[in-house]
Amino acid sequence: MSERRHLQVSCALIERDGAVLACRRSATMKMPLKWEFPGGKIEAGESAAECLVREVLEEMAVRVSIIEPLTPVTHDYATFTVTLYPFVCSIEEGEPVLHEHAELLWLPPDELPHLDWCEADFPIIADYRERLSARQKG
Numbered sequence: 103m104s105e106r107r108h109l110q111v112s113c114a115l116i117e118r119d120g121a122v123l124a125c126r127r128s129a130t131m132k133m134p135l136k137w138e139f140p141g142g143k144i145e146a147g148e149s150a151a152e153c154l155v156r157e158v159l160e161e162m163a164v165r166v167s168i169i170e171p172l173t174p175v176t177h178d179y180a181t182f183t184v185t186l187y188p189f190v191c192s193i194e195e196g197e198p199v200l201h202e203h204a205e206l207l208w209l210p211p212d213e214l215p216h217l218d219w220c221e222a223d224f225p226i227i228a229d230y231r232e233r234l235s236a237r238q239k240g
């Protein structure tokens with residue numbers, strides 16, 4: 103039996119003017135038309151943070167700086183497992199452009215849960231919103 107694939111993926115919750123960037127996967131990608139955060143697979147010898155900065159630059163021509171990491175999430179899909187390393191970020195330079203995604207959307211954090219996300223992203227969104235309310239209280 104072949105070993106189940108376990109992907110290590112960094113992803114970015116990019117904040118700007120009180121909104122967060124969501125990206126919609128294209129109809130030809132795996133998990134077609136699901137929403138996700140920009141990012142991709144961690145390469146050998148690369149840290150999760152290095153991967154994040156590289157992927158966002160490659161994917162949407164934007165240089166981000168990291169504000170804080172969120173709690174990593176491991177999720178079992180039907181055919182593979184993914185561990186996502188999420189980071190809250192801000193834009194240092196550039197304006198996001200569509201390359202491989204079907205759509206980009208800036209959404210207030212409270213509206214994030216309404217999109218049809220890749221399953222692994224829901225706990226990340228919950229964690230992020232909890233931290234935001236803690237930030238506002240404290």
Ligand SMILES: Nc1nc2c([nH]c(=O)n2[C@@H]2O[C@H](COP(=O)(O)OP(=O)(O)OP(=O)(O)O)[C@@H](O)[C@H]2O)c(=O)[nH]1
Pocket residue numbers: 109111112113131132133137138139140141142143184186220221222223
């Ligand atoms: N970038 C990103 N990937 C996510 C998120 N949530 C999630 O389950 N994933 C999964 O993590 C993997 C990311 O790898 P990737 O971006 O390099 O791969 P891909 O499927 O787009 O293309 P590829 O496998 O042909 O390179 C995909 O299987 C994707 O479905 C997310 O929020 N952002």
